[in-house]
Amino acid sequence: MKRFLPLLLVLGLGCLWVAPAAAITPEAKQKVVTAASKNLIEIGISYSGDQVHFFGVNPVPGSDLIIRLTAEKDEEIKFSVKGKVGPFWMTVKQYEVTGAPFTYKIHSSKPIKDIISEATAQELELGYPAIRHKMKMHLSSGSAAPDDADKVFKGMLKIKTEANLYNIVEDPARLQVAEGKLFKHYFRFPPAATEGRYQVESFCFSKGELVGYGKDIIEIKKVGLENWLTQTSQNQPVFFGILAVVIAVAAGLLVGVIFGKGGHH
Amino acid sequence: MEIYLPIAGMSINFFVILGIGGMVGFLSGLFGVGGGFLLTPLMMMIGIPPAVAAASDSNQIVAAASSGAFAHWRLGNVDFKMGLIILAGGITGGTIGVQFVKILRAAGNFEFVMKVVYVLMLGLVGGAMFMESLRTILRSRTPGAAAAAAEVSEPKLARLFAKMPLKMNFHRSGLQTSAIFPFAIGTIVGIMAALLGVGGGFIMVPAMIYIIGMPTIAAIGTDLFQIVLTSANVTLQQAMVNKTVDLLLALILLFGSTIGAQFGAIAGKRLKGEQIRILLAIIVLALTVKLFLDLVLTPSDLVSLAPAKGGGH
Numbered sequence: 001m002k003r004f005l006p007l008l009l010v011l012g013l014g015c016l017w018v019a020p021a022a023a024i025t026p027e028a029k030q031k032v033v034t035a036a037s038k039n040l041i042e043i044g045i046s047y048s049g050d051q052v053h054f055f056g057v058n059p060v061p062g063s064d065l066i067i068r069l070t071a072e073k074d075e076e077i078k079f080s081v082k083g084k085v086g087p088f089w090m091t092v093k094q095y096e097v098t099g100a101p102f103t104y105k106i107h108s109s110k111p112i113k114d115i116i117s118e119a120t121a122q123e124l125e126l127g128y129p130a131i132r133h134k135m136k137m138h139l140s141s142g143s144a145a146p147d148d149a150d151k152v153f154k155g156m157l158k159i160k161t162e163a164n165l166y167n168i169v170e171d172p173a174r175l176q177v178a179e180g181k182l183f184k185h186y187f188r189f190p191p192a193a194t195e196g197r198y199q200v201e202s203f204c205f206s207k208g209e210l211v212g213y214g215k216d217i218i219e220i221k222k223v224g225l226e227n228w229l230t231q232t233s234q235n236q237p238v239f240f241g242i243l244a245v246v247i248a249v250a251a252g253l254l255v256g257v258i259f260g261k262g263g264h265h
Numbered sequence: 266m267e268i269y270l271p272i273a274g275m276s277i278n279f280f281v282i283l284g285i286g287g288m289v290g291f292l293s294g295l296f297g298v299g300g301g302f303l304l305t306p307l308m309m310m311i312g313i314p315p316a317v318a319a320a321s322d323s324n325q326i327v328a329a330a331s332s333g334a335f336a337h338w339r340l341g342n343v344d345f346k347m348g349l350i351i352l353a354g355g356i357t358g359g360t361i362g363v364q365f366v367k368i369l370r371a372a373g374n375f376e377f378v379m380k381v382v383y384v385l386m387l388g389l390v391g392g393a394m395f396m397e398s399l400r401t402i403l404r405s406r407t408p409g410a411a412a413a414a415a416e417v418s419e420p421k422l423a424r425l426f427a428k429m430p431l432k433m434n435f436h437r438s439g440l441q442t443s444a445i446f447p448f449a450i451g452t453i454v455g456i457m458a459a460l461l462g463v464g465g466g467f468i469m470v471p472a473m474i475y476i477i478g479m480p481t482i483a484a485i486g487t488d489l490f491q492i493v494l495t496s497a498n499v500t501l502q503q504a505m506v507n508k509t510v511d512l513l514l515a516l517i518l519l520f521g522s523t524i525g526a527q528f529g530a531i532a533g534k535r536l537k538g539e540q541i542r543i544l545l546a547i548i549v550l551a552l553t554v555k556l557f558l559d560l561v562l563t564p565s566d567l568v569s570l571a572p573a574k575g576g577g578h
Contacts (some may be wrong), residue, residue, distance in 0.1 A: 048267035048276040078571035088560045090377040094571055155568020191269065191276035222271060225513075229271045233508055241504030244324050244512050245497045248519055252331030255523035 024123055024210050030059040032202045032214030041189055043222040049164075049193070052218055053186040056202055062180040063206040064108070064115040066126055069187050071102040072197040078140065079152050093142025095152050099135040103165040103193055107175040107185050112168075115205050124203065124210070128157065128168065164190035195220050195230075272511035273317045279517065281311060286325065286521025293329045293522060294336070294529020295536075296470065296485070296545045300522070301326055301463035302387070303552065313514070315376075320503035321511045321518065326464050326496040328519035329526050334489035336530045342486025344437035344479070350444050351451035351469070352491045358455020359495065365460055377560075382460060384557050390471055391549030397475070398543035405539075424478075438479040438487075447477060455495070464492045467549060481538040 034056035041050045058065065076098050083092035108115065112127045122130045132153050139148075160166035169175075177183040187200065197219050204212030222230055233240045266279045285307050289300040301322050308318035337343055369375040429443035450472045454465040466488050473484035504510040533541060 043269055043271075045269060046267055047269040080569050080571045082564055082567045082569070088377070088381075089562075089564055090560075091374050091571075152568055155566065158566065159568075159570060192274065194274050226269060226271045229512055233272060233504065233510065233512070237505045237508055238501075240512070241501035241510065244504055244510050244515065245327055245500050247512070248324055248327035248500070248515065249331045249493070249497070251516075251519055252328035252333075252523050253335055255527065256332045256335035 024120070026124070026201070026203065026210060026213035029210055030204075030212040032059055032204055032212045033057045034200075034202055034214045034216055036200070036216045036218060037186075039216070039218055041218065041220045043195070043220065043226050044224055045226060047191065047226070049191045050189045051186050052189065052200075053184065054200060054202075054216065055182070055184045056214060058177065058181050058183060058204055059212040060204055060206050063204045063211055064110060065175060065177065065183055066106060066108040066112060066115060066203045066205065067175065067185065068126065068201045068203070069103065069105040070199055070201075071193075072199055073102065074099055075102040077156075079155060081142070081148070081151065081155075091142075093144070093148075094140045095148070096138045096140050097135055097152065097156065098138070100131060100156065102196075103198065104131060104160070105166065105187060106168040106170075107187075108168075108170045109172050109175050109177055109183075111170045116208050120208065120210070126203070163192040164188065165192055189218070189220065193220060195222055268513070268517070270313075270317075270511050270514045272321075272509065273313050273514060275312065277311065277313075282514065282517045283521040285311075286518035287525040288521075289518075290329050290522025290525025291529040291532070292525075292548070293466075294333050294526035294531075295533045296466070296529075296541060300329060300466075302383075302467055303548075304518070305463065306552070306556075313511075314509075316507060316509045317511050317514070320500070320507060320509035321515045323464075323496045323499040323503060324510050324512070324515035325518035325522055327493060327500055328515075329522040330464065330489045330492040330496060332523045333526045333530060334486070334493050336527065337482075337486030337489055340482075340486070341437075342482050343490045344435055344483050344487045345490065346433070347435050347438060347447055347473075347477075347479070348487045348490040350433075350447045351454075351487070352494055354448040354451020354453075355455040355458070355465075355491060355495050356498065358452035359458060359498070360455075361452075362456035362458065362460050365456065379460065380556050380560055382457070384553055384560065386457065386468065387549050387553040387556070390467060391546050391553055393475075394471055394542050395546035395550060398539045398546060401539040402543065435479075438477075438483045440478060442477060450476065451491070458495065458499075464496055466492060467545075481541070485533075 034054055037053040041052070054067070076096070077100065079095045079097060080091040081093045081095065082089050085092065106112070106126065112121060116124075116126065118129070121127050122133055125131065125134060135153075137149055137152055157166060175183060175185045189198070197217055200216040200218060202212075202214040203210060221227075232243075267276045268279045268282075269276045285304070289304045289307070292303065293300040301319075304322045304325070305315075305318050308322065309315050313321075334343065369378050429445055431444040432441060433444050434441050450469070454469050454472070457463075457468055458465040469488045469491075470484050473479045473488065474481055477484075479487070500510060536544075
């Protein structure tokens with residue numbers, strides 16, 4: 001056995017060397033031509049989320065489609081895990097999570113596992129297992145337990161799904177493909193989706209191999225009063241604080257005066 | 266009608282916020298409490314991030330209390346001398362309290378400690394108020410005992426504090442008592458206010474009535490006066506340090522609450538002191554039970570988003 005060891009080592013290193021060369025570069029594939037019903041979502045006073053329709057042409061007719069919506073930037077979030085201490089439920093540990101996307105939605109023409117291999121899914125970050133693989137958890141307080149990673153990941157999925165920020169739909173009805181070529185679908189941007197740039201990527205697979213790729217950028221931006229309030233609170237906090245107090249006192253006194261006079265009839 | 270809250274970063278029904286604001290404003294005008302102890306949990310229940318809920322509530326408390334304070338000032342119910350002494354204590358206590366909060370947050374269980382303190386304080390205050398008001402009401406129904414009740418109702422503690430140094434005359438309250446206790450209670454309430462994220466009226470009003478010995482109506486008016494200034498300070502600090510004041514949320518809340526407060530003040534004039542107190546006691550006790558259940562029942566989600574460092578989102 002011992003004399004095979006150097007050989008195994010060489011083979012192992014060889015694999016490492018070859019790996020980058022075999023990496024999938026979506027941009028190098030045939031372009032999936034797509035169009036979005038809009039590329040800018042404006043958050044106004046009565047904003048309650050928005051819906052954007054996408055249309056595209058499948059470059060390899062009959063190939064399988066997976067379309068992914070993500071925010072351009074990843075998030076750094078912290079989760080509290082509760083446990084029982086005596087009769088009380090309290091936070092017993094906290095985990096800092098990095099590498100998890102802020103939003104993550106997928107539409108596919110059939111189940112992801114039927115389209116691509118686990119390795120391809122992981123490399124292209126398609127599907128929840130790939131997210132789980134990519135994100136990093138760091139215990140910031142308390143003591144770790146073996147099932148923590150599982151618990152935190154499930155908890156995160158639940159929170160994100162309830163906010164409609166995460167969602168995977170593996171249903172041909174949701175991603176319509178006409179004659180294997182022309183496809184259309186829509187993504188719902190929930191109100192919880194904050195300002196920033198979002199990308200919608202279309203992946204085409206033929207027999208498990210990536211054959212086409214396209215990307216759309218959707219930007220969400222606050223406008224008008226919403227934008228002014230956000231900008232002022234972030235950039236001129238002292239002015240904003242004074243303004244908030246002055247408006248509150250003025251409104252309180254105004255109503256007081258109105259009702260005070262009314263009371264003397 | 267949906268409305269998007271810029272700092273909370275969420276869309277919510279306009280009338281839900283207006284209704285909650287109006288209801289809490291009514292109670293505020295009626296009892297002289299800022300309403301923060303009801304509003305913060307209610308905002309969190311409808312999904313507003315806790316940091317934004319607390320900061321925006323402080324902002325609306327400024328409005329609700331200034332409206333109520335103005336109404337009581339017109340009725341001659343504010344003891345300014347007493348109010349300023351309590352306020353001096355409140356600012357001292359608030360500064361100390363913020364440091365406590367910082368230490369507890371670093372330890373990771375601020376919310377838990379907050380709820381335990383809430384349960385203890387509200388349980389104690391609510392229980393004592395309920396018993397006392399019930400006794401007064403029952404006594405007043407027994408013929409001949411009403412006159413005796415007036416004698417007994419002067420608190421023993423009030424007599425003790427009246428003998429302490431730094432004696433002052435408080436004309437509005439019809440009291441001659443030491444300035445030490447109002448300052449001390451202001452400090453304690455200041456600490457509690459920072460710890461619990463509330464105006465502190467639910468502690469202050471009973472303390473002024475039962476311990477300092479002020480008339481109920483003067484206690485309510487004076488408390489509202491000091492709450493305006495304390496909450497204004499908290500709002501400004503939250504806007505500067507945490508950037509969690511959602512002005513739009515606060516504006517809708519205060520629109521509802523300022524109107525609600527006026528009706529509360531009118532209703533307050535029609536009710537007797539002990540009736541107001543027993544109502545407040547029931548609300549406080551109900552909230553105590555709710556918070557206690559939160560602590561002992563298995564939470565539906567064991568994993569939750571922890572507050573982001575120094576921000577609402």
